[in-house]
Amino acid sequence: MSANIIDGKAFALSLRERIAAQVADFVAAAGRKPGLAVVLVGEDPASAVYVRSKGKATVAAGMTSFEHRLPADVALDDLLALVDTLNVDPAVDGILVQLPLPGHLDELAVTTRIDPDKDVDGFHPVNAGWLATGLEGFVPCTPLGCVMLLKDQLGDLTGLDAVVIGRSNIVGKPMAQLLLKESCTVTIAHSRTRDLSSVVKRADIVVAAVGRPEMVKGEWIKPGATVIDVGINRTATGLVGDVDFAGAASVAGAITPVPGGVGPMTIAVLLRNTLVSAGRREGVAINEVAL
Ligand SMILES: NC(=O)C1=CN([C@@H]2O[C@H](COP(=O)(O)OP(=O)(O)OC[C@H]3O[C@@H](n4cnc5c(N)ncnc54)[C@H](OP(=O)(O)O)[C@@H]3O)[C@@H](O)[C@H]2O)C=CC1
Numbered sequence: 435m436s437a438n439i440i441d442g443k444a445f446a447l448s449l450r451e452r453i454a455a456q457v458a459d460f461v462a463a464a465g466r467k468p469g470l471a472v473v474l475v476g477e478d479p480a481s482a483v484y485v486r487s488k489g490k491a492t493v494a495a496g497m498t499s500f501e502h503r504l505p506a507d508v509a510l511d512d513l514l515a516l517v518d519t520l521n522v523d524p525a526v527d528g529i530l531v532q533l534p535l536p537g538h539l540d541e542l543a544v545t546t547r548i549d550p551d552k553d554v555d556g557f558h559p560v561n562a563g564w565l566a567t568g569l570e571g572f573v574p575c576t577p578l579g580c581v582m583l584l585k586d587q588l589g590d591l592t593g594l595d596a597v598v599i600g601r602s603n604i605v606g607k608p609m610a611q612l613l614l615k616e617s618c619t620v621t622i623a624h625s626r627t628r629d630l631s632s633v634v635k636r637a638d639i640v641v642a643a644v645g646r647p648e649m650v651k652g653e654w655i656k657p658g659a660t661v662i663d664v665g666i667n668r669t670a671t672g673l674v675g676d677v678d679f680a681g682a683a684s685v686a687g688a689i690t691p692v693p694g695g696v697g698p699m700t701i702a703v704l705l706r707n708t709l710v711s712a713g714r715r716e717g718v719a720i721n722e723v724a725l
Pocket residue numbers: 576599600601602603604605606623624625626627630643644645646664665666667696697698700
């Protein structure tokens with residue numbers, strides 16, 4: 435068997451076109467563009483690349499991109515003061531502080547300072563709480579993008595066995611919450627899980643969010659399963675996911691590649707969340723279903 439390769443890049447492009455059309459409607463109704471502020475601390479080259487591509491995608495969707503670059507040794511109080519300014523800036527609908535932050539900065543202090551109503555990353559505990567209780571907050575971009583790909587691939591996910599490998603607050607946990615919301619039977623695996631390969635073998639849906647290059651082997655995958663590879667690992671041979679792509683593609687029913695899978699979806703959903711935020715803030719209806 436040879437798996438269907440899920441084209442996240444193409445899906446993300448089409449999502450971005452639908453968002454751009456709704457941005458135009460928003461501008462006509464509200465008399466201003468949605469605005470996304472991205473804060474980058476330090477000079478990490480990978481982060482700088484992401485921030486640049488987010489800025490480009492924001493402008494291409496017809497929104498305003500505000501970029502703030504701070505030195506790596508910025509004091510926590512100065513970063514928090516910038517967040518406070520963005521929180522009250524009426525032109526800013528979404529705030530994203532690029533993670534990871536340099537070691538001396540307390541990430542929790544920063545993410546909890548962002549107004550939950552502008553938290554388009556969905557990292558604020560208030561939004562995590564909304565998600566856990568099944569209500570309307572902001573959902574983290576990467577997991578939401580994964581669910582969009584899964585529903586596009588499989589339709590109704592009800593009753594499917596899903597295994598999420600990884601339990602971080604930004605990917606693994608919200609991913610599990612979303613799959614639970616879709617009525618999957620969800621297992622969350624992590625570094626202390628016993629016999630991971632057997633756990634994975636039961637799954638109709640495998641989401642790998644570990645950060646270990648090609649850790650998930652083809653032999654672990656149930657034939658026909660759908661594999662979502664969130665991992666972004668830079669190795670000597672280039673960018674690879676958390677899944678051994680060649681091995682898994684020979685048994686899976688469908689699989690996301692790295693690059694070109696989940697990554698582009700993250701950025702498209704960020705634009706979606708920013709548009710939704712702008713709509714809420716201005717009282718302009720956004721057709722979320724069509725997104
Ligand atoms: N495509 C995209 O848009 C995005 C991609 N990423 C990528 O996704 C990956 C995960 O990111 P993130 O969640 O932030 O990472 P974290 O490092 O925060 O979490 C990794 C998780 O993997 C678990 N883990 C580590 N080793 C093993 C192991 N041997 N077996 C099973 N589980 C293990 C850890 O378990 P424990 O909790 O027990 O330590 C932890 O829960 C990274 O490659 C990152 O670059 C992240 C965000 C967006």
